[in-house]
Amino acid sequence: MLRYLLLRNPGHNRVYYLESEKLALAELTLTTKRFEQPCDEIQSVDIAGINYLSFTIGQVLSEAELKWLSNLSFIFALYQQSADTPESVLHPVELTPPGYVDPKISMLLKYSGKTNEIFTRMMVNVGLLSSDFGFDESFQMLDPVAGKGTTLFEGAVRGFDVTGIEMERKMVHDSTIFFKKFLEQDKYKHTLSKHAMYSSSTGSEAFIQLFEYAPDKQSFKLETSRKHLAIIGGNAIHSRRYFKVEKFHLIVGDLPYGIAHGNRGHKKHSSRTRSPAELMESCLPEFYKILKTGGSLVLAWNKFVWPREDFVALLTSTGFQVLDTDPYDQFTHRVDQSIKRDIVVARKA
Numbered sequence: 569m570l571r572y573l574l575l576r577n578p579g580h581n582r583v584y585y586l587e588s589e590k591l592a593l594a595e596l597t598l599t600t601k602r603f604e605q606p607c608d609e610i611q612s613v614d615i616a617g618i619n620y621l622s623f624t625i626g627q628v629l630s631e632a633e634l635k636w637l638s639n640l641s642f643i644f645a646l647y648q649q650s651a652d653t654p655e656s657v658l659h660p661v662e663l664t665p666p667g668y669v670d671p672k673i674s675m676l677l678k679y680s681g682k683t684n685e686i687f688t689r690m691m692v693n694v695g696l697l698s699s700d701f702g703f704d705e706s707f708q709m710l711d712p713v714a715g716k717g718t719t720l721f722e723g724a725v726r727g728f729d730v731t732g733i734e735m736e737r738k739m740v741h742d743s744t745i746f747f748k749k750f751l752e753q754d755k756y757k758h759t760l761s762k763h764a765m766y767s768s769s770t771g772s773e774a775f776i777q778l779f780e781y782a783p784d785k786q787s788f789k790l791e792t793s794r795k796h797l798a799i800i801g802g803n804a805i806h807s808r809r810y811f812k813v814e815k816f817h818l819i820v821g822d823l824p825y826g827i828a829h830g831n832r833g834h835k836k837h838s839s840r841t842r843s844p845a846e847l848m849e850s851c852l853p854e855f856y857k858i859l860k861t862g863g864s865l866v867l868a869w870n871k872f873v874w875p876r877e878d879f880v881a882l883l884t885s886t887g888f889q890v891l892d893t894d895p896y897d898q899f900t901h902r903v904d905q906s907i908k909r910d911i912v913v914a915r916k917a
């Protein structure tokens with residue numbers, strides 16, 4: 569029997585770190601369900617005053633299992649402990665983190681209203697782990713409320729093709745400029761094209777900024793190694809008009825909190841309210857259509873302004889299968905006095 573110990577990344581945001589232990593345990597629990605061998609005693613332990621998450625397992629981790637662990641949002645270092653050595657002996661294990669683009673990308677841009685990048689990575693992981701899919705070369709992920717792109721950049725790190733929708737033009741502009749500079753600085757071969765997208769029935773106008781990129785000229789030539797990052801200046805309520813049915817493996821987003829950004833639903837002159845309920849009533853049927861069967865949806869929102877039961881009821885009535893049992897009930901955490909954030913995870917079964 570072996571024991572593995574995981575050190576959590578102290579990160580940049582101390583408040584999130586302190587609140588995030590149970591989120592990390594929940595993410596680890598979901599991750600170990602993808603292992604080829606069973607894991608036991610998944611828990612938090614203190615050794616010489618330092619906190620670790622740990623689990624026991626029969627054999628040394630396989631390459632695939634190590635890859636799953638290396639993708640954990642919070643992981644900083646991994647150690648292995650054997651039953652026949654003293655408890656104080658920890659053997660470091662080299663992680664194999666993802667890196668189609670430098671993982672630092674989602675930390676560089678700072679702005680008010682940004683979603684914590686470690687939390688965003690966790691949402692992406694929870695979505696992937698809850699879907700029928702694994703690490704797929706041609707994985708498609710959508711953030712329908714993309715802001716300045718934290719989810720898109722997290723997807724790019726994993727080598728996913730990613731698309732965002734954002735209604736504030738300035739945010740689309742800023743994230744486009746940022747990603748272009750990033751690709752130039754890291755010497756990625758890339759192209760950027762802009763196209764108008766008109767919605768004939770409403771007369772509303774949208775546009776798409778599309779990046780195609782690869783680490784070098786050679787891989788850019790190959791369809792399989794060239795990646796896409798697209799940002800649509802548009803409205804999430806029109807998702808179905810922008811994409812074909814069953815396009816996405818994963819939909820991940822941090823819904824507007826109504827304070828810094830507001831959320832606008834389908835009703836004309838609809839006011840900026842604090843609850844994302846109206847926005848979700850318009851969007852969920854669209855999201856259901858564009859999600860692949862076996863795919864999953866992960867959305868974060870403020871529980872103070874919209875009760876979880878109401879969100880779950882709306883998802884269920886739209887046709888989604890909501891994952892609500894342990895550890896899916898462990899993700900609630902306090903962001904500040906006015907925001908108690910939670911995530912809801914649902915599948916298109």
Ligand SMILES: C[S@@+](CC[C@H](N)C(=O)[O-])C[C@H]1O[C@@H](n2cnc3c(N)ncnc32)[C@H](O)[C@@H]1O
Pocket residue numbers: 681682683684712713714715716717718719733734735736739802803804805822823824825829830831832833847
């Ligand atoms: C909480 S922020 C997302 C922040 C993002 N995860 C980031 O780190 O940059 C929510 C975003 O949703 C956008 N939004 C609100 N309603 C929308 C809609 N109907 N369609 C598209 N975007 C919308 C807001 O402008 C805001 O940028």
